[in-house]
Amino acid sequence: MFLEVVNPDRPTGGFKFAVFDFDGTLSLIREGWLNVMIPYFVDELAQTPKCEELGEVERVVRDFVEHLTGKQTIYQCFQLQEEIKRRGGAPKEALDYKYEYLRRLDIRIKDRVEGLSAGTIQHSNLMVPGSVELLQMLERHGVTSFLASGTDHPYVVAEANALGLKPYFGDRMYGALDDYKSFSKQMIINKIIEDNGLQGSELLVIGDGYVEIENGKGSGGYAIGVASFEADPGRVDEWKRERLIRAGADIIIPDYAEMDVLENWLFPSSLPS
DSSP: OOOEESOTTSOOOOOOEEEEOOBTTTBOTTTTTHHHHHHHHHHHHHTSTTOOOHHHHHHHHHHHHHHTBTBOHHHHHHHHHHHHHHTTOOOOOHHHHHHHHHHHHHHHHHHHHHHHHHTSSOGGGGBOTTHHHHHHHHHHTTOEEEEEEEEEHHHHHHHHHHTTOHHHHTTOEEEEOSSGGGOOHHHHHHHHHHHHTOOGGGEEEEESSHHHHHHHHHTTOEEEEEOBOTTSTTSBOHHHHHHHHHHTOSEEESOSSOHHHHHHHHOGGGSOO
8 A cells, every 4th residue: 555544534735835854755865874873883882881782782772773763863972972871981072973973874875975966876766766756746736845854954955966856945955953952853844834824734744754743743734754665665664654653644655656646645626526
C-alpha cells in the first residue's frame, strides 16, 4: 500500500505553505550517516574509566542517537557529553564533537556531492523518488515551500543546490546554526504562521523525523510522514513508520513515486467532477 491513512478524519485541501525536512525527506546525500556517528561516539565512550562492554555501549549510543534524530546535530553531541560524564570521563565541548562528526561524514559523502556538481551522478539517484514531481505539484496548487533541516545551514544550502532544488525554495532554506538556540524547526513553522496569518490547517509539514511531525501537528498543520528506506528507496522503513505514527503523522508514505494518489488525497477539490 502506497498511502497509509493514520488519521482519516483530518481534512485536506486548502494548503498554502509546506515545510519540508531535508535529509531522508528529499535528499539521500547523507544516507548512512548513522554508520559514521554511532561508531565515532562509541569510540569516545570506550575511552571513559567506567565504560561497559562494547555491545552495551553500542546499544546506549544507538538509542540516544536515533531518539534525537531530526533535531540539530548538536543535541546528540550534548547527550554524548552526558554519557561521558556518567562514565567518569571529561567531555570535550559539544561543538568539538559536532565538527569531528561532520569531518568524518564529509569523507563519506564527498564523492556524492562532487559527482552531482560534475554531472556524473544524476540528481534522481540521490533523492527520495518523486521529490521534484512533488515540489512541482505543490507549486501548481499555489503552495509555497520552505526547507527546515537539523543539518547545518551551509550544508543544507549547498546540498539542495547540488540537487537542483533551489528553484523550488529560493531563499526559504533554513538549517542548524552553531548558536543552536537561534534556530529550530518550530521557530520556522511559527514564523510562517505568524507572517502569513495562517490557520494551522493551511500548513503542510513533510518529513521523515519525529521533530517536524510533532512541531507541525502542535501548530495544527497536516503532517505527511515519509517512512523512506534510504538505502533501498521505494520500501517502507518500519522503524521510521512506527516513530512517525507516534509523533502524530496523518498519513504515511514511503516516497512520492505515486504522485497521482498523493495529489488526489491532498487536493481532492481539484479532482474532475
